[in-house]
Amino acid sequence: MQINSNLHNLDFAEYNKIFTETGAVTIPHFLNEDVANNLHQFFSSEMPNDWWSAATYPQENDPNISYIRNLPENVVEINSKLEYANREFFHNCLSPGNSGSLAYHFYRTLGNHVDGCWCTECKFREWLLSDELLSFMENISGERYTSYNTMFASKYTEGCFLSPHTDHSNGDIGFVYQLTKDWKPQWGGLLNFMDDSGKMITSVEVPTFNSLTLFHLPGGSGKWHYVSHVNPGVEAARLAYTGWFKK
Numbered sequence: 001m002q003i004n005s006n007l008h009n010l011d012f013a014e015y016n017k018i019f020t021e022t023g024a025v026t027i028p029h030f031l032n033e034d035v036a037n038n039l040h041q042f043f044s045s046e047m048p049n050d051w052w053s054a055a056t057y058p059q060e061n062d063p064n065i066s067y068i069r070n071l072p073e074n075v076v077e078i079n080s081k082l083e084y085a086n087r088e089f090f091h092n093c094l095s096p097g098n099s100g101s102l103a104y105h106f107y108r109t110l111g112n113h114v115d116g117c118w119c120t121e122c123k124f125r126e127w128l129l130s131d132e133l134l135s136f137m138e139n140i141s142g143e144r145y146t147s148y149n150t151m152f153a154s155k156y157t158e159g160c161f162l163s164p165h166t167d168h169s170n171g172d173i174g175f176v177y178q179l180t181k182d183w184k185p186q187w188g189g190l191l192n193f194m195d196d197s198g199k200m201i202t203s204v205e206v207p208t209f210n211s212l213t214l215f216h217l218p219g220g221s222g223k224w225h226y227v228s229h230v231n232p233g234v235e236a237a238r239l240a241y242t243g244w245f246k247k
Contacts, residue, residue, distance in 0.1 A: 001032070001132060002031050002032055002035045002127060002132065002133075003030065003031060003032070003132060003133070003136055004029050004030060004031060004032055004033075005032070006029065007027070007029075007030070007136075010027070010139075012139040012140060015027065015140050016139070016140055016141070016142060019140055019141055019214065019216065020142070022193075022202070022203065023193070023215060023216045023218075023223050024193050024203065024213060024214065024215040024216070024223065025140060025213070025214055025215075026205055026208075026211050026212065026213045026214075027140070027211065027212045027213075027214075028208065028210070028211045029210055029211070030177065030210055030211060030212040031210055033210070036179070036209065036210040038120060039120060039124060039179055039241070040179045040181060040209070040239065042119075042120035042121065043121075043153050043155070043179055043239050043241075044179075044237070044239060046120070047109075047119075047120075047121070049070050050069055050070050050071050051070075051109060052069075052070040052107040052108065052109065052155055053067045053068060053069050053070060053107065053108060053109070053110055054066070054067070054068045054069075054070060054074075054078040054081065054082075054105065054106075054107055055067055055104070055105070055106060055107070055108050056068075056078075056081040056082060056084075056085050056104070056105045057085065057102060057103060057104055057105075058084075058085065058088055058101075058102075058103060059081055059084060059085070060084050066081050067110065068081065070107060081105065082105045082159055082160075085103050085104065085105045086103075086105070086159070086161075088101075088103045089103040089161065089163050092163075101163075102163055102165050103161075103163045104161060104162040104163060105159065105160055105161060106154055106155065106156045106160040106161070106162065106227075107154065107155040107156075107157065107160070108152045108153065108154045108155070109121060109152045109153045110152065111125070111151070111152060121153060124241070125151055128148065128151060128243070129147070129148065134146075137173070137214065137245070140214060141173060141214065141216070143172065143173070143247060144247065145172065145173060145245035145246060145247055146246065146247060147245070147246050148171070148243055148244060148245050148246065149170050149171045149243065149244040149245070149246060150170070150243055150244065151241070151242070151243030151244075152241070152242065152243065153179075153239065153240070153241050153242075154238075154239070154240050154241070154242055155237050155238065155239055156189045156227065156230050156237065156238035157230060157234070157237050157238075158230050158231070158232060158233065158234050158235075159229065159230060159232070160189070160227075160229070160230050160238075161226075161227060161228065161229040161230070162226055162227040163226055164194060164198055164224055164225070164226040165222075165224070165225070165226065166198075166217075166221065166222025166223060166224055166225075167217055167222045167223065167225075167244065168217065168220055168221055168222030169220070169222075170217065170222075170244040171217060171244030171245055171246045172216075172217055172218075172244075172245060172246050172247050173214055173215070173216060173217060173244065173245050174214070174215045174217055174223075174242070174243070174244050174245075175212060175213065175214050175215075175242060175243060175244075175245070176191060176205075176212075176213045176215075176240050176241075176242045177211075177212050177213075177240060177241045177242070178207045178208055178209060178210065178211045178212075178213075178239075178240050179209065179210075179239040179240055179241060180207040180208075180209055180236075180237070180238050180239050180240065181209045182209075182236075183206065183207040183208070183209075183236065183238060185206045186231070187230060187231055187234045187236065187238075188228045188229050188230045188231040188234070189207060189227060189228060189229075189230045189234075189238040190204050190205065190206055190207070190227065190228045191204070191205040191207070191213065191225065191226075191227055192204050192205075192225060192226050192227070192228060193205075193215065193223065193224070193225045194224035194225060194226070195224070196221075196224070197224075198224040207238050207240065217244070
């Protein structure tokens, strides 16, 4: 059992009500403390740095997402991609009448390990389809999920961001499991949920270690949300595991 045993007495009806009415809910102290600490240690220090890839969109004269392995020889190219994505982000935000278009830059895992890999991430990915987790999510959402779309670890460092978007085609429910310790809200990197117009913030989630946020993606319409820029000079890394489940 990996879920915190104290959550067996959780008021699922109350959390279901919040999820149904607002489209998102956060459960603190989600996993057993030793499990959460092991995951944090793996992604913060044990996992090789070149298992991270810089994911950037858009990129100049190319409609595809850029994935660049986090190697010293790629730093200049990674920074160039970040600068272009930022220019696109701010241009769209500042253009009158323009609601903006998708732009982002952050580091992520790609799940491209060798066959039979049994590292901490691979074991965690397998657990994410366990009956223990799926039953817990069903108690919160009222829906049973049977598969997932994409799942990956993410790392936001200085300058990283994810612009407003809906995840409308990614699945039926999204999740963000926070693995960051001692994050300060003034550092940025905050998960912001918005109303259906995508113009007003309805709630803000400060990265809080060992918390799980679930958000509903109803009827193909998705839910507006974004991750604010990590501010200049921030030396810490915002770590999380995220993905989408399907019915």
